[in-house]
Amino acid sequence: MSKFRNFKMVDYVIYGRGSFNQLDEILSPNRKGDSPMIFLVDHFFEGKTLPGRIPLQGKDKIIFADVTNEPKTTYVDKISQELKDEFGTVSGLIGIGGGSAMDLAKAVSLMMTNPGSSADYQGWDLVKFPGVYKAGIPTLSGTGAEVSRTTVLTGPVRKLGMNSDFTPFNQIVLDPELVANVPKNQRFYTGMDCYIHCIESLQGTYLNEFSKSYGDKALDLCQEIFLEKDSWDDDSDDKLMMASYAGGMSIAYSQVGVAHAVSYGLSFLLGTRHGVGNCIVMDHLEEYYPQGTAEFKRMVEKNEVEIPKGICYGLTDEEFDKMIDVSLGMKPLWENALGKDWEKIMTRTKLRELYEKL
Numbered sequence: 001m002s003k004f005r006n007f008k009m010v011d012y013v014i015y016g017r018g019s020f021n022q023l024d025e026i027l028s029p030n031r032k033g034d035s036p037m038i039f040l041v042d043h044f045f046e047g048k049t050l051p052g053r054i055p056l057q058g059k060d061k062i063i064f065a066d067v068t069n070e071p072k073t074t075y076v077d078k079i080s081q082e083l084k085d086e087f088g089t090v091s092g093l094i095g096i097g098g099g100s101a102m103d104l105a106k107a108v109s110l111m112m113t114n115p116g117s118s119a120d121y122q123g124w125d126l127v128k129f130p131g132v133y134k135a136g137i138p139t140l141s142g143t144g145a146e147v148s149r150t151t152v153l154t155g156p157v158r159k160l161g162m163n164s165d166f167t168p169f170n171q172i173v174l175d176p177e178l179v180a181n182v183p184k185n186q187r188f189y190t191g192m193d194c195y196i197h198c199i200e201s202l203q204g205t206y207l208n209e210f211s212k213s214y215g216d217k218a219l220d221l222c223q224e225i226f227l228e229k230d231s232w233d234d235d236s237d238d239k240l241m242m243a244s245y246a247g248g249m250s251i252a253y254s255q256v257g258v259a260h261a262v263s264y265g266l267s268f269l270l271g272t273r274h275g276v277g278n279c280i281v282m283d284h285l286e287e288y289y290p291q292g293t294a295e296f297k298r299m300v301e302k303n304e305v306e307i308p309k310g311i312c313y314g315l316t317d318e319e320f321d322k323m324i325d326v327s328l329g330m331k332p333l334w335e336n337a338l339g340k341d342w343e344k345i346m347t348r349t350k351l352r353e354l355y356e357k358l
Helices: 019-030 073-087 099-111 184-202 209-228 234-252 258-270 274-282 290-302 317-328 331-338 348-357
Strands: 012-015 037-042 061-065 092-097 133-138 171-174
Touching: 012 019, 012 234, 019 092, 019 133, 019 171, 037 099, 061 099, 073 099, 092 099, 099 133, 099 274, 171 234, 184 209, 184 234, 184 258, 184 274, 184 290, 209 234, 209 290, 258 274, 258 317, 258 331, 258 348, 274 290, 317 348
Parallel strands: 012 171, 037 061, 037 092, 092 133, 133 171
Antiparallel strands: none
16 A cells, blocks of 8 residues: 655745735744744845845844855754854744755754754654744745755765755745846756756656646746746746746655756765756766756757866765765665666666766
């Protein structure tokens, strides 16, 4: 008999241009006494106008999160400990930024109520207690972090999320005005994260009608935005924000696949950003996703974006082994991509050959 997963979704979603202006109204019912709301804001916005629009009250605090690199467990532990030392407890964590800022907010929320280090919870369903209230507000579209049940974290020995039913946001605010004017390359890399979510979900062994419905819609939107449109406009921002949401929902009830599993190794060893890493890998996945890889290459050409090459050139055997260890640790991803016998297909030798192409 099949075992169906009881899928935890985001509790509340608000969508629309200008919806960020309702943030005070959204947060008010979730304030607990004089305990502050903590706003983890991508450091990109320091000195810009967005922080001035945040409805601070009482002891509320803005922390400009350094997301130059993707979040490390040590950084999560540092922020959560500092908040405990300063305030004891907080009313909530609000992540404003791209996938890294939102993942950081989810992780810090969980570590306000769970003992030990965030590294202890890297894996599936290890988190024991709900975190404090958390809300996600994307300023980039594509990662799906706003709806996912994971937080992508680099720990001492692995790059792996805190995958749990306690991880999803309580609230997300999807305001397309916040993603205007994103630099072209950045927008493309995160947009391709969404596109790759769709390809991996729709061709995976875990596919079901729930995932397919969301994946098909997200894929249609990505194809329209990155292949059919001749210029970027407000409509493109609206559509990519919804593609990100739908793509995230698609993988939430299935899984990602080869591109993500290989990209995790790059990120752990070389610090490669998630979206860029996925693009670097997708450029070489004709064997696994022939149509998707061909279409990806057309999107790269049409949008005139450079995909880095040769990033694994000159690595030592030990470094290749570390990336392979991290990648092969992503067992659900490989099983979704290649089936239950994936370990017979994706051997260490075969994976090494793939990394050497990147």
